[in-house]
Amino acid sequence: xxxxxxxxxxxxxxxxxxxxxxxxxVKKGEFFALLGPSASGKTTSFRSICGIEKPDAGTVIxxxxxxxxxxxxxxxxAMVFQTFALYPHLTIRDNLAFPLKQQGLDRGEITKRIDExxxxxxxxxxxxxxxxxxSGGEQQRIAIGRALIRRPELLLLDEPLTNLDAKxxxxxxxxxxxxxxxxxxxxxxxxxxxxxxxxxxxxxxxLKEGRMVQIGEPxxxxxxxxxAYVAGMVGSPRMNLINARKKGEGSxxxxxxxxxxxxxxxxxxxxxxxxxxxxFMFGIRPHDIVPVGSTQEFNGPTxxxxxxxxxxxxxxxxxxxxxxxARLKMVLPEEQAIGYDVGDQLKCGFDLATTHLFTKETGTAxx
Numbered sequence: 477x478x479x480x481x482x483x484x485x486x487x488x489x490x491x492x493x494x495x496x497x498x499x500x501x502v503k504k505g506e507f508f509a510l511l512g513p514s515a516s517g518k519t520t521s522f523r524s525i526c527g528i529e530k531p532d533a534g535t536v537i538x539x540x541x542x543x544x545x546x547x548x549x550x551x552x553x554a555m556v557f558q559t560f561a562l563y564p565h566l567t568i569r570d571n572l573a574f575p576l577k578q579q580g581l582d583r584g585e586i587t588k589r590i591d592e593x594x595x596x597x598x599x600x601x602x603x604x605x606x607x608x609x610x611s612g613g614e615q616q617r618i619a620i621g622r623a624l625i626r627r628p629e630l631l632l633l634d635e636p637l638t639n640l641d642a643k644x645x646x647x648x649x650x651x652x653x654x655x656x657x658x659x660x661x662x663x664x665x666x667x668x669x670x671x672x673x674x675x676x677x678x679x680x681x682x683l684k685e686g687r688m689v690q691i692g693e694p695x696x697x698x699x700x701x702x703x704a705y706v707a708g709m710v711g712s713p714r715m716n717l718i719n720a721r722k723k724g725e726g727s728x729x730x731x732x733x734x735x736x737x738x739x740x741x742x743x744x745x746x747x748x749x750x751x752x753x754x755x756f757m758f759g760i761r762p763h764d765i766v767p768v769g770s771t772q773e774f775n776g777p778t779x780x781x782x783x784x785x786x787x788x789x790x791x792x793x794x795x796x797x798x799x800x801x802a803r804l805k806m807v808l809p810e811e812q813a814i815g816y817d818v819g820d821q822l823k824c825g826f827d828l829a830t831t832h833l834f835t836k837e838t839g840t841a842x843x
Contacts, residue, residue, distance in 0.1 A: 477504055477505050477629050477630070477660055477661050477662045478504055478538055478539030478629045478630060478662060479501075479502060479503055479504040479538070479539055479540075479662070480500070480501070480502040480525070480536075480537070480538055480630060480662065480664070481500075481501045481502075481535075481536075481537040481538075482498055482499065482500040482501070482521070482525065482534065482535070482536055482537075483499055483534055483535045483537070484497050484498070484499065484533060484534040484535065485497070485498040485499075485521065485524060485531050485533070485534035485535075485536070486498075486531060486532045486533040486534055487520050487521075487524055487529060487531050487532055487686075488532050493685075493686060494517050494520040494686055495517045495520050495521050495524065495531070495686040496517070496685060496686035496687050497534070497686075497687055498517065498521055498534070498683075498686060498687060498688055499688050500521075500681055500688055500691070501691075502662060502664055503662075504539075504662060505660050505661070505662055506662060506663075506678055506679065507652075507653070507656045507663045507665065507676060507677060507678050508662075508663065508664045508665070508677060508678065508679055508680075508681065509664075509665050509666075509667060509672070509673040509676055509677025509679070509680045509681070510664055510665065510666040510667070510673075510680075510681050510683055511667060511668070511670060511673040511677075511680050511681065511682050511683065511709060511710070512666075512668065512682065512683030512684065512709075513668050513709075514668060516668075516683045516684055516685060516686065517683055517685070517686035517687075518634065518635070518666035518683060519558075519634055519635075519666070520686075521666075521683075521686075522555055522632045522634050522664070522666060523555075524536065525553065525630075525632060525664075526548060526551060526553040526554075526555045526632060527543075527546065527547060527548035527551050527553070528548065528555075530545070531544065538551065538553075538629070538630065539629070551630075552626075552628050552629045552630070553628055553629070553630045553631075553632065554623035554624065554626055554628035554630070554631050554632070555623065555631075555632040555633075555634060556619050556620055556623050556631070556632070556633050556634065556636050557619070557634050557636075558634055558635040558636065558638050558639065559639070560607070560615045560616060560618070560619045560639075561619065562607040562615060562618055562619060562622075563607070564606065564607055564608055565606075566606075566607075567603065567604055567605065567606060568599065568602050568603050568604070568605055568606070568607060568610065568618055569590055569603040569604060571607060571618060571622055572589075572590050572593060572594075572603075572618070572621050572622055572625055573586050573590060574622070575622060575625060575626050576589060576625060576626070579626070589625050589627075590603065590625070593621040593624060593625045594621075596621075596624075596655070596658070597617040597618075597620065597621050597624075597651070597655075598617070599614065599617055599618065599621060602614060611644075612639065612640050612641070612644055613640060613644040613647060613648060616636060616637070616639075616640060616644075616648055617648075617651070619636070620633075620636070620655075624655070624659070624661075628661070629661070629662065630661075630662045630663075630664070631661050631662070631663045631664075632663075632664050632666070633652070633663060633664070633665045633666065634666045635666055635667055635668065636648075636665075637649070637667075637669075637672065645672075649672060649675065649676060652665070652676065653676060665677065670709055670710055670711065670712055671712055673694070673710075674694045674698070674710065674711075677694060678693070679691060679692060679693055679694075680692065680693075680694055680697055680710070682697065682705070682706050682709055682710065684705055689702065689703065689705055689706055690702045690703070690706045694710075697710045698710050698711055700841075701715075701832065701841060702840070702841050703834060703838070703839040703840050703841055704717055704757050704759070704834040704839035704841075705839055707759050707832060707834070707841075711761060713762045713794060713805045713807065715759045715760065715761050715762075715832070716759065716760050716761070716762060716765075716804035716805060717757040717758070717759050717834070718733055718734055718735065718757065718758045718759075718760075718802045718804060719733070719734075719755070719756075719757065719758075719802070719836070720732060720733035720734075720755070720756045720757065720758040720833070721753055721754060721755050721756060722747070722750050722751065722752055722753060722754045722756070723737065723752065724752055725751070725752050726748065727748065729747070729748060729752070731747070731756065731758060731833065733758040733802075734799050734800035734801065734802035735758070735760075735777065735779045735799055735800075735802075736777050736779055738777060738828055738831075740828060741828045741829065741831050741833065742829055742831070742832075742843060743831075743832065743833035743841075743842040743843055745843065746842045746843055747833065747842055750842075754835075754836075755835075755836035755837070756833050756834060756835060756836055756842065757833070757834040757835075757836060757839070758831065758832075758833060759831060759832035759833065759834060760804070760826055760830065760831045760832070761830065762794065762804070762805040762806050762807040763807045764826050764827065764830040764831075765804070765806040765807075765824050765825075765826050766824065766825055766826065767808070767812070767822060767823065767824055767825075768823045768824060768825040769823075774825040776825050776826055776827050776828060777825065777826060777828060778823055778824065778825040779799055779823075779824055779825075780799070780821055780822070780823055780824075781797035781798060781799045781804075781806075781821070781822050781823075781824055782797065782798045782799075782819070782820070782821055782822075783795055783796070783797060783816060783817065783818055783819060783820045783821075783822055784796045784797060784798045784803070784818065785818060786813075786816065786817070786818060788810070790810070791809065791810050792807055792808065792809060792810060793807070793808050793809075793810055793812075793813035793816075794806070794807055795807075795808065795813065795816065795822070797822070797824070806824065
């Protein structure tokens with residue numbers, strides 16, 4: 477296993493800038509999640525790291541060595557694509573053996589490695605079958621096995637679970653974590669799914685239009701997003717972002733939002749530098765909103781909301797609320813949401829310390 481450092485990576489395809497100055501550092505033996513929507517540059521970044529694409533600018537450093545222009549053969553990097561890319565006319569055993577034959581290994585070593593990978597990925601009973609007879613989960617493990625059998629120092633996983641159903645995705649996520657724990661290999665895992673990133677990544681890098689927006693541990697990104705884009709990407713349901721503006725000047729100024737006027741928050745220090753009327757986005761997590769009984773004393777801001785929609789999700793219920801024309805979500809345990817119905821009015825409250833403020837123009841967090 478080795479470390480990876482990408483600095484200023486740029487890749488164009490004609491007029492399209494697929495990667496725009498990407499900076500990323502992955503520690504040796506780390507499981508790093510690269511989170512971003514479709515067309516954010518995940519695949520192109522991977523292809524440049526493993527040597528399929530030649531970057532237009534920037535450097536790729538692997539274990540302290542500059543590998544920017546090195547051939548794929550010299551990088552000892554394996555990549556698993558979104559599509560399984562298996563050879564349908566070959567048995568699973570021959571699919572696994574293919575990269576080893578390309579390396580010129582002898583038959584005994586090839587057999588040894590196939591048996592080892594078959595046991596590791598629980599594929600031993602399928603080795604003499606064709607890929608077409610395997611389930612989706614087995615085909616995904618075959619593709620992973622074909623990458624691991626080369627014993628790479630770095631494994632790049634490009635949205636490997638997209639084509640699997642929900643149960644298989646859950647089971648295969650556990651397999652990846654087990655593989656990482658047992659092998660200790662450095663893994664970079666690209667996904668558009670914030671749940672996958674939060675549950676699997678030791679650290680997460682949030683990608684937007686080919687640039688890294690923020691890198692951090694899951695809890696840090698969730699609690700302290702650097703901008704509104706990260707706030708919207710990390711967490712499910714996503715953070716409520718409501719239009720707001722500054723009211724007044726100096727120490728007496730407030731944030732004016734549909735939920736009320738607020739004077740203090742974790743954004744207080746920088747807020748005073750803005751002018752009266754400047755526009756912001758006021759952010760609060762759905763899990764940080766709580767119902768407040770009519771006779772209950774609550775030490776924090778409260779507001780009245782109309783229930784617009786109820787979304788049952790098993791052990792939790794999502795309430796879609798409307799407050800002075802603004803829409804927001806609230807998450808409650810199932811037993812706590814019993815008795816609520818669409819059209820009901822609900823008194824809610826929250827702790828101002830859990831809120832966030834972002835500038836409307838750039839989306840940058842105000843702290």
